[in-house]
Amino acid sequence: MIPTVGSEASDALCAAQKMTLASVDRALRAADPGLQIEVRAVHYPDEPCDSHPWLTATPALKRSILDFGDFDTPRRLPLLADVLAAFDGGDEYDIAVFTNVDIALHPLFYDLVRDTRSDGYDAFSITRRTVQARFGGSTLAQLATTRSSPHPGHDCFAMTPELVLKADVGNVALGVRWVARTLLWNLKLNARRFENFADLHATFHIGDDRIWADPRLKAFDEHNEREAHGVVERLCARHGEERVERLAGARPFVRAMRKNASPVIKSAKWRVFSPQDPPHPQDPPYVSGSHQLIFSANPGRSGSQYLAELLGESPNVIAGHEKEPAMTGGWLRDVVHRGPGPSRELRRIKADTVRAELAGLADSTRYADTSHMFVKTFADVIFDEFPHHLVSVVVLRRDPISVARSFFELDYMGLTNAPWPDFMPPPTAPASMFHIPADEIRSRFDLIFGYLIDFEIRSQTLREQAPSARWIDTRLEEITTVEGATRLFDRLRVPTPPQLAEIVNRKVNVKQKRKATINQPTTLVAVERAWSDFLNRFGHRDEVGAYAELHGLATGS
Numbered sequence: 001m002i003p004t005v006g007s008e009a010s011d012a013l014c015a016a017q018k019m020t021l022a023s024v025d026r027a028l029r030a031a032d033p034g035l036q037i038e039v040r041a042v043h044y045p046d047e048p049c050d051s052h053p054w055l056t057a058t059p060a061l062k063r064s065i066l067d068f069g070d071f072d073t074p075r076r077l078p079l080l081a082d083v084l085a086a087f088d089g090g091d092e093y094d095i096a097v098f099t100n101v102d103i104a105l106h107p108l109f110y111d112l113v114r115d116t117r118s119d120g121y122d123a124f125s126i127t128r129r130t131v132q133a134r135f136g137g138s139t140l141a142q143l144a145t146t147r148s149s150p151h152p153g154h155d156c157f158a159m160t161p162e163l164v165l166k167a168d169v170g171n172v173a174l175g176v177r178w179v180a181r182t183l184l185w186n187l188k189l190n191a192r193r194f195e196n197f198a199d200l201h202a203t204f205h206i207g208d209d210r211i212w213a214d215p216r217l218k219a220f221d222e223h224n225e226r227e228a229h230g231v232v233e234r235l236c237a238r239h240g241e242e243r244v245e246r247l248a249g250a251r252p253f254v255r256a257m258r259k260n261a262s263p264v265i266k267s268a269k270w271r272v273f274s275p276q277d278p279p280h281p282q283d284p285p286y287v288s289g290s291h292q293l294i295f296s297a298n299p300g301r302s303g304s305q306y307l308a309e310l311l312g313e314s315p316n317v318i319a320g321h322e323k324e325p326a327m328t329g330g331w332l333r334d335v336v337h338r339g340p341g342p343s344r345e346l347r348r349i350k351a352d353t354v355r356a357e358l359a360g361l362a363d364s365t366r367y368a369d370t371s372h373m374f375v376k377t378f379a380d381v382i383f384d385e386f387p388h389h390l391v392s393v394v395v396l397r398r399d400p401i402s403v404a405r406s407f408f409e410l411d412y413m414g415l416t417n418a419p420w421p422d423f424m425p426p427p428t429a430p431a432s433m434f435h436i437p438a439d440e441i442r443s444r445f446d447l448i449f450g451y452l453i454d455f456e457i458r459s460q461t462l463r464e465q466a467p468s469a470r471w472i473d474t475r476l477e478e479i480t481t482v483e484g485a486t487r488l489f490d491r492l493r494v495p496t497p498p499q500l501a502e503i504v505n506r507k508v509n510v511k512q513k514r515k516a517t518i519n520q521p522t523t524l525v526a527v528e529r530a531w532s533d534f535l536n537r538f539g540h541r542d543e544v545g546a547y548a549e550l551h552g553l554a555t556g557s
Contacts, residue, residue, distance in 0.1 A: 001084075001099075002039070002040070003042050003078050006049060013102065017049065018050070021050065023104035023144070024039055024105055025052065026107050027109045027110055032111055032114070040086060041055050041056070042082075043057075044064075061082055063079055064079065065079065065223060068223060071219050071220065073216045073219070075175075080169045080179050093161060095160055096158065098157050098158075100155050102206075103156055103203050103205055105202070109202050121158075121195055122162075123158065124158050124196070125154050125158075125187070126203055127196065127197065127199075127203075129148035130151050130207070131146050131147075131207075132206070132355060132356065147345070149348055156202075157184075163186070169182040170227035170228070170230050170231045173220060176223075177221050178224040178249075181228065181249050184247075186231075189239050207356065291361060292367070292389070292492075292493075293391045295379070295391070296369075297459045299403065301403050301410075303479070304370040309506070310503055310504075311366075311370070312368070313503050314366075314494050314497050316494060317367075318361060318366070318367055319369070319370070320369050320370075321369075322370075322372075322373070323353075327347065332373070332421075332422060335377055336429040347380075348384075350377075354367065366494060370396075376425065379462050380465075383466045391466070391468075392470040396475070397551070398477070400452055400531075400553065402524070404448045404452065404531070406511070408448065408520070410515060411518050425451065427446075427447060427453075433461070445531070445534060452547070457543060485504050532554065
């Protein structure tokens with residue numbers, strides 16, 4: 001079942017639909033002759049799609065999200081319940097597959113569905129891969145075989161007729177958040193054997209435009225959120241709160257239900273579209289090596305956000321701090337536990353995102369991302385993917401005693417700041433480049449100093465592996481002066497902003513409120529004592545002496 005669109009839809013969506021139907025045609029011809037496959041299109045009466053001999057029309061859709069409120073943007077989005085209803089009675093088929101009109105199939109898709117059902121799964125989700133259009137007028141063969149990156153969402157579902165009939169998805173609409181999640185909850189609760197196949201190369205989508213994040217769809221998003229709340233309430237009544245609360249994304253709704261309140265949901269990061277940035281952008285072409293890329297090697301709490309703001313003031317620089325995807329969380333845990341090799345192909349998603357952004361920039365514009373995750377999770381794929389671009393790396397350091405103090409006051413490597421393992425590898429991790437056995441850790445400062453030394457080793461290793469990059473060493477204490485900042489712009493060969501004196505006088509410290517909340521202040525003297533203790537126990541290791549010499553710290557000798 002595919003909810004199709006008519007010629008009045010955006011050019012991008014029509015092009016995606018054409019590619020999807022071409023992939024369906026190829027998959028039908030490649031399928032085992034013993035399979036009986038019916039492809040159905042569900043659409044509004046005035047939106048017929050291109051006809052194909054194998055495409056069966058279903059009763060036309062009659063409702064849309066517009067029947068459930070007044071919306072500033074009159075976009076006629078179908079309801080998921082109506083799309084599922086188009087499957088009709090369960091005596092006609094053994095398994096139903098629902099996917100979006102912009103999700104293309106690999107040729108062996110239908111055989112895969114048959115085999116997975118034969119393995120005993122009565123419901124499963126197949127997450128699409130993301131590909132980038134790198135050729136002018138990319139063909140189905142080129143796109144289906146090019147390198148792809150994983151996607152975190154859900155967009156293709158297979159289920160038995162019994163599960164189609166049981167699905168309670170309320171009145172959620174397609175095209176905005178929560179639509180896939182509500183179906184996923186139903187399948188996980190009702191299926192005898194369910195699996196989410198997130199790493200199969202069975203479906204793909206061109207680009208990662210995430211149209212659902214358009215701020216003009218926010219009211220639709222809120223509608224789906226309300227409907228999802230109702231779905232959770234009914235699922236709790238049938239299956240119990242404990243089971244439902246364990247489902248991904250359902251916990252805020254269950255907790256709100258207990259308090260008889262509205263759920264507290266982390267809002268989407270709404271993308272603001274400019275007049276030159278259409279709501280359905282075309283996929284970016286392959287980018288030649290004409291842009292300068294600027295990254296930063298820093299351990300965090302060293303002025304990386306200030307650096308982003310400083311660079312962003314230059315008229316020819318588009319700068320950001322920790323641009324999406326941030327490459328934290330699972331990306332980092334995989335690297336520090338297994339090393340960078342096993343996840344390198346998956347981590348190329350960062351390079352694909354950079355490439356997509358470059359496609360919209362003028363050749364003279366510099367791209368900058370000052371994230372401290374560069375050294376830890378994506379520098380290797382950037383160097384691999386952009387061998388013909390000028391890549392500059394600003395190695396940004398700060399007095400390590402001050403950095404360690406900030407870490408301590410923010411409870412990094414501690415208990416209350418729970419997210420820190422998502423972006424800082426402790427030296428006890430298996431793949432730490434300055435490993436300390438867990439039984440040798442005496443204080444949190446051992447973890448902090450071990451992490452800072454690990455960062456320097458990683459940074460130096462990258463420098464040796466990528467000598468063609470432009471490595472620029474500086475310190476926060478330098479670039480917070482007019483002279484030091486001017487020197488940095490000169491070394492980057494980037495125009496110096498005219499209001500530089502005003503910029504360097506700004507104070508950027510976004511963690512003061514967090515420090516006040518944690519309320520565990522310490523002094524530089526206390527941190528220096530902790531360094532002396534660390535030095536007494538680990539100073540025999542060459543890396544410690546080199547780190548102390550680099551930063552002008554006491555070495556004890």
